[in-house]
Amino acid sequence: FCTFKRFFGFRCPIRPGMQKDRATRITAMSYLRDCSDKEQRMEKQLLNTSEYILLRGKDSFNGLLQMVDTNPVSRITGQAIMELYNSVPKAYRKNAVFLMNVVTLNELSRRLDSDSRALLSCKGDGTFMLMDKPIVLCNAMPFISKGSVPILFGDFGKVSIEDCGRDELQQEPYDGNPDAMQCMLTGYMDCMLEEQLAVRGIRIV
Secondary structure, rough: OEEEEEEEEEEEEEEOOOOOOEEEEEEEEEEEEEOOOHHHHHHHHHHHHHHHHHHHEEEEEHHHHOOOOOEEEEOOOHHHHHHHHHOOOHHHHHOEEEOOOHHHHHHHHHHOHHHHHHHEEEOOOEEEEEEEEEEEEEEOOOOOOOOEEEEEEEEEEHHHEEEEEEEOEEEEOOOEEEEEEEEEEEEEEEEEOOHHHEEEEEOOO
8 A cells, every 4th residue: 555756866756645634734835837747746846845844843843863763973974873773683784775865974084084985886887886885865864963864774665654645635726826826735644663783874963
C-alpha cells in the first residue's frame, strides 16, 4: 500500500494515512497562468513544501530533525563524521545514506583536512560518497549554522511518512485578471521515526 515520491532528496515510501485530524496541515500557494495542468503543478509544489516542513517542523509538529538524536560538534571534521557513522548501529548502516544540502557538501569538501579528505569520494556516475556511503542531496536540509542539524546519517527506510489526503484545489483570478490564477492546495501529512537508533545527526553548537 506504499507509493513512492521524491522525499528528502530520494525516493521514499509514503503510506496512505487515515487520521487526517492528527496529521500536519500543509498549504502551498502559487500564482499561475490559466492552464490545464494546475493540479499537477500544485501537487508538485505541495510535496516540495511538505518535504521542508516534515524535516524542520511547523507549529506543534517538531519535524524529523527534532526527532533524531544528535552528536554536538563545534565544527564538522573527519572525526565528527566518523563518530556520526559509528553512532548508528551496524544493523542500520547496511542501507544507510548521508543526507545534506549541496552547500553543506561543498563546505565539507573544503573543511576536511588532508587526512580526512579521503573519506569523501565521487563515483563514475557522479554520486558523492562519504565513508563509502551515498550522499543524498536535499534542498530542505539546513545550512551549517549554530544550532542547526545540517547532516543526517542512517537508514531512512525506518522513517514513516503518511499521506492523509488533500483538500480540493482552491483557485480564483489574481488581481481581477482571469488569465492569472491564485491557486492554493492543502494537504495533510505526517512523519515518524519508527526506530530511534536508525537515523542520527550532527548538531552545530
